[in-house]
Amino acid sequence: MNTHINAGLRLDNVPISKFHRRLALLVGLGMFFDSFDNTLSAGVLASMLPTGFSTLELNSLFLSVTFAGLAIGAAFAGWLSDRVGRSFAFQFSLALFGILALCAALAPSMQVLIALRGVMSVGMGAEYVICWGMITEFIPSRHRGRYLALLGVFAGLGVSLSSLLGWVVIPAWSWRGMFVIGGLGSLIAWWLRRGMPESPRWLESRGRYEQAEAILQRIERESGVASQVVAPTPVAHQADEKAEWVPITVLFSRSVIRRTLMALFLTVTCLIGSYAVTGWMPTFFVKQGMTVSKSLGFNAAIMSGYVAGPLLIMFITDRIGRRRSIMMLGTLSAIFAGIYPFTREPALIIAVGFILVAMAASFLIMCSGTAPEFFPTAFRFRGSGFAQTVGRVSLIFSPFVVLWLFTHYGIVGVILAVSGMYIAVTLLYGVVRVDTSREALEQIIPGGDTDDAPRGPSAVHEMQREVDASPGPSLSG
Known part of the structure; x- marks a missing residue:
């Protein structure tokens, strides 16, 4: 016998606390350096032409590889986060482009730099997707809009500071200095958020109820509320049972x-x-x-x-x-x-x-x-x-x-x-x-996510028709 911890409802019911503010700061740092590294291309590429390190054709290839890596990273982030977990994917993507940014600073040729940039961009594309998703999974829905906008402020600052530092750093230390700043900053952010918890919503969806309950209780304690915000109800799951993977x-x-x-x-x-x-x-x-x-x-x-x-x-x-x-x-x-x-x-x-x-x-x-x-x-x-x-x-x-x-x-x-x-x-x-x-999201989960969720495709479709006929979404969502 285990407990169905109802993570989504409990996370939405807690007040904003130091846990949420700390999480927003750490997620924002990842978004900041993601935007910083993504934006440094303009100044970096322009500075390479007079020195002969690159050509216009190679610069174009650099940009094309960056776009391709960002697209691959977005797809990779979705699979890795849903399969292995949000926390691991979050840290892996930041470490990937942080380490490779430092490697890029040592690139002996433009061809090597382009190859490093391609893999580095996979991490940047993944980080972008995961940052938005982490805010969705942890911040209560009634406050989520403000924190999404705050994440946008971090992104905007990353764009602005990248341009400003490029104006100062590139003439003094060449384009390599920009990659050093981005790489070191990313790895510092990685170290600061190494203790970030896994999403209780994801843990619950994968049948890892004890871990989800422990994280929820920690969040509730830091938010100053009792753990019985939503009373857990018993469900007949085996301890080692995993929720079904949805293709x-x-x-x-x-x-x-x-x-x-x-x-x-x-x-x-x-x-x-x-x-x-x-x-x-x-x-x-x-x-x-x-x-x-x-x-x-x-x-x-x-x-x-x-x-x-x-x-x-x-x-x-x-x-x-x-x-x-x-x-x-x-x-x-x-x-x-x-x-x-x-x-x-x-x-x-x-x-x-x-x-x-x-x-x-x-x-x-x-x-x-x-x-x-x-x-x-x-x-x-x-x-x-x-x-x-x-x-x-x-x-x-x-x-x-x-x-x-x-x-x-x-x-x-x-x-x-x-x-x-x-x-x-x-x-x-x-x-x-x-x-x-x-409630609407629970109705479209194949097999159901709760005891009273619809079973089988016909039940799912019937409840979806009821959603379609409803007057519309809550404006808070």
Whole structure:
């Protein structure tokens, strides 16, 4: 006889405590160095050309390998997290790109650096997926929006500091210094979070009830509540029984496919939109007649929206709910993307561009952080990892699409296409109304996750039809 510990409900019922704040800080450090290492390419590659260490062709290959590694890492993170555990995958991905960043600093040739970057990017892509998932699994749902936005602030700071340090470090210590900073910082973060507990939700889904109960009691003690927030109920499990492994094909089953597609559409749109807005901004300025130096100055001012946007969202998303936040941010991104090509005055260019970047960055954060909530614990990381993988693959091809639009229709064509994407996915999300409540997630788990969960596909489909007919999700989810 064992106990069914009801991890999800108990984790959602505890108040925010030092445990949650410490976890958010440690997860945020991983996101910070992930963003730092992902962003250092621009300064590093530019500095290699005058020295002859690299060429334009090799620089392009470096970027392509990075995109490919990020996509592979996203898929790898989903499988490893659901199969082996969140904690192991979390630490493994950070150690992977931290160690390889230090190796990259010693690369004797550009070819070796490209090979190291490819494997390093697998760890970066995995870390990105796992960070969002860890917030979803540990932070109570009523506070989750704020902590997702906080994670976005860490990412924005990583992007900003990478650019700033590159300006100082590369002239003094060459491009190798950037990899040393990223690698050492990542390994320090790895050491600080070595004691981070495994997710009780995952432990429960795998039948490891005693371990899950011990971690839950620790969290409840640190949160100042008794362990009987949700009274454990006996269930007839053998001590060594493991919950059934759910195959990846569940993502395309009748009861889950709508969630999979919605997560995919949100992720692809937020990644391509953010890339098109931020990656092409200096080019747009130059085409409007600015000098390169003035373009970069405008770009630096506007890119500060990457931090300001998430800071603002921290204070409103839990008030209006994550679904409404995503719809609001998608709408505002579409509006300001539509206005931006027609601004000419420098003050307006900075103001509109700043708001556009802030909205696009916030939309990216909320979509990336909300996607894991679409799936139950048994395949949560594979669901969000699949969406991230498709999104990262789309980034490989998006520069060619952007370039084609830019060549044939100019700045207006690119920005209005991005605006149209934001409008389309926002309307779709408003119509689909995916329910992310715990009860709805339990109903789509094959075989059930609780004693009263549906058994067999017919029962699952019947309960899913009831969900489809419901008035919609709770705004807190």
